[in-house]
Amino acid sequence: MKAYSPQAYLFLIVLGFVWGSSFILIKIGLRNFTPIEVAAMRLLSAGVVLLPIFIGWYSQAKKKNFKWFVLSGLLGSGLPAFMFAFAQTKLSSSITGSLNAMTPLFALLVGLLVFKLEVNWTKWLGVLSGLIGALMLILLKSGAQVSGDLKYAAVVVCAAMFYGININIIKQKFAESRPMVIAAFPTVFMSVPALAILLSDGFFTKYNFTGAHLQSLIAVCTLGIVGTALALVAFNRLIQMTNAVFSSFTTYLIPVIALFWGMMDGEQVNLWQIVGLFFILGGVLLVNKKS
Numbered sequence: 687m688k689a690y691s692p693q694a695y696l697f698l699i700v701l702g703f704v705w706g707s708s709f710i711l712i713k714i715g716l717r718n719f720t721p722i723e724v725a726a727m728r729l730l731s732a733g734v735v736l737l738p739i740f741i742g743w744y745s746q747a748k749k750k751n752f753k754w755f756v757l758s759g760l761l762g763s764g765l766p767a768f769m770f771a772f773a774q775t776k777l778s779s780s781i782t783g784s785l786n787a788m789t790p791l792f793a794l795l796v797g798l799l800v801f802k803l804e805v806n807w808t809k810w811l812g813v814l815s816g817l818i819g820a821l822m823l824i825l826l827k828s829g830a831q832v833s834g835d836l837k838y839a840a841v842v843v844c845a846a847m848f849y850g851i852n853i854n855i856i857k858q859k860f861a862e863s864r865p866m867v868i869a870a871f872p873t874v875f876m877s878v879p880a881l882a883i884l885l886s887d888g889f890f891t892k893y894n895f896t897g898a899h900l901q902s903l904i905a906v907c908t909l910g911i912v913g914t915a916l917a918l919v920a921f922n923r924l925i926q927m928t929n930a931v932f933s934s935f936t937t938y939l940i941p942v943i944a945l946f947w948g949m950m951d952g953e954q955v956n957l958w959q960i961v962g963l964f965f966i967l968g969g970v971l972l973v974n975k976k977s
Contacts, residue, residue, distance in 0.1 A: 690928050697924045701917055702789055702936045704942020708913045709779035709786075710951060712771055718898050720962025721771035723889055724906050726880040730766050733836045733877020736919075747844030747867060753857045759872030762852035763914060766845040768782075773845075776838040778953045783815050783944020784841040790970045791816040792850025803829055804826065817963025822958050854957035857962035863924025873915060 706865055715724040747755075774782055791813050826841040861867050884890065893899045925933045941963055 688873055688960030690932065692724065694924065694927045696934070697743055697920055697927070698932070698935060699939065701921055701924065702939025704913055704917050704945055705935070705936060706783060706940040707947060708782045708909055709774065709944045711905045711909040711913065712774050713779045715902045715909065716771065716774060718893075718902040720907065721775055722883060723887060724757075724771040725767040725901070726883040726887075727889070727906045728771075728910040728914060729763060729873070729876045729880035730884060731907045732914035733874045733880065735915040736873050737877075739866050740874040743864070743870065745868050747871065748863075749861065751815060751863065752871075754855060755871040756869075756875050757856050758852055758860075759876040761848040761855070763873055764876040766848055767846075767876075769841045769845040769915075773838045773841045773974040775840065776835045779951070780941075780945045780948030780953050780955055781839070781959065782842050782864065783948070784891050784959065785820060785839060786846050786849075786944075787941045787963070787966045788816050788820055788843060788846045789849040789853070790934055790937055790973050791966075792847040792962070793853040794850075795891075796847075796851050796854045807972050808975055812969040812975070814969070815972060816966050819962040819967075819969065822965065829861035844959030846851070863925060869915070869918035869922055873918065887897050888972055923941040938967055940968070 712724060715727075719727070769783060772784075794809055794813060820839075820843060823837060824843075855866060893903075895903055921933065921936070945955055945959075945963070
């Protein structure tokens with residue numbers, strides 16, 4: 687691997703830790719709020735933090751890109767926020783984090799099918815390895831029993847697919863845009879319907895936000911501010927400092943951190959989960975391998 691600055695490696699490690707911690711924060715939020723409330727509050731808090739950037743760059747942003755900003759917001763943060771929260775009502779945070787590691791595999795498939803990228807046999811092998819690993823996580827539990835939570839795992843896989851589509855949108859449509867603009871505009875656009883959802887739900891008046899509710903609120907706001915808003919800006923900065931391949935190594939750290947937090951919270955991690963995770967990460971390694 688090319689030698690990069692210590693700052694680049696620090697960014698990589700911190701991002702892996704932050705995004706890997708997202709799933710345990712969702713779990714804490716779900717202890718006292720509904721999945722819709724967790725997702726909407728996550729998006730709103732992220733949008734509020736990035737609003738100054740949105741306002742500062744609004745007049746200079748290319749209006750032709752606005753439709754792509756909205757689509758990027760839907761696929762890169764809006765829909766996945768609700769999908770992950772829904773899925774974690776049944777799935778453990780560790781399994782959710784492991785399945786999320788399939789994002790680079792979907793990025794490759796979308797690039798191939800939609801943008802006609804050239805793909806060699808090594809990358810196809812990586813996709814196959816990732817799919818095998820995902821099936822292990824979805825279908826097998828301790829004692830090789832079939833899991834009844836298939837539809838919830840499928841939601842996570844679908845969210846990872848949306849992330850993969852969004853990566854291609856950013857590469858193809860925002861090549862000339864500033865990283866902070868790429869982070870701010872889609873996120874702020876998604877915070878508007880999120881606020882409408884929370885207001886219609888009476889979120890700000892039906893809870894007193896003390897004790898356990900305050901703990902969940904802090905977890906969700908941390909998820910939005912640090913895990914969504916600031917992490918997106920940092921990730922785009924990391925790509926500027928290095929390249930997309932180096933930045934993608936956050937994918938290897940995220941499920942490891944998710945597993946760690948899951949075990950710390952008392953979740954059971956079995957052999958099939960570890961083997962499935964290795965298949966997924968091996969697939970990501972093959973997908974990122976240079977031709």
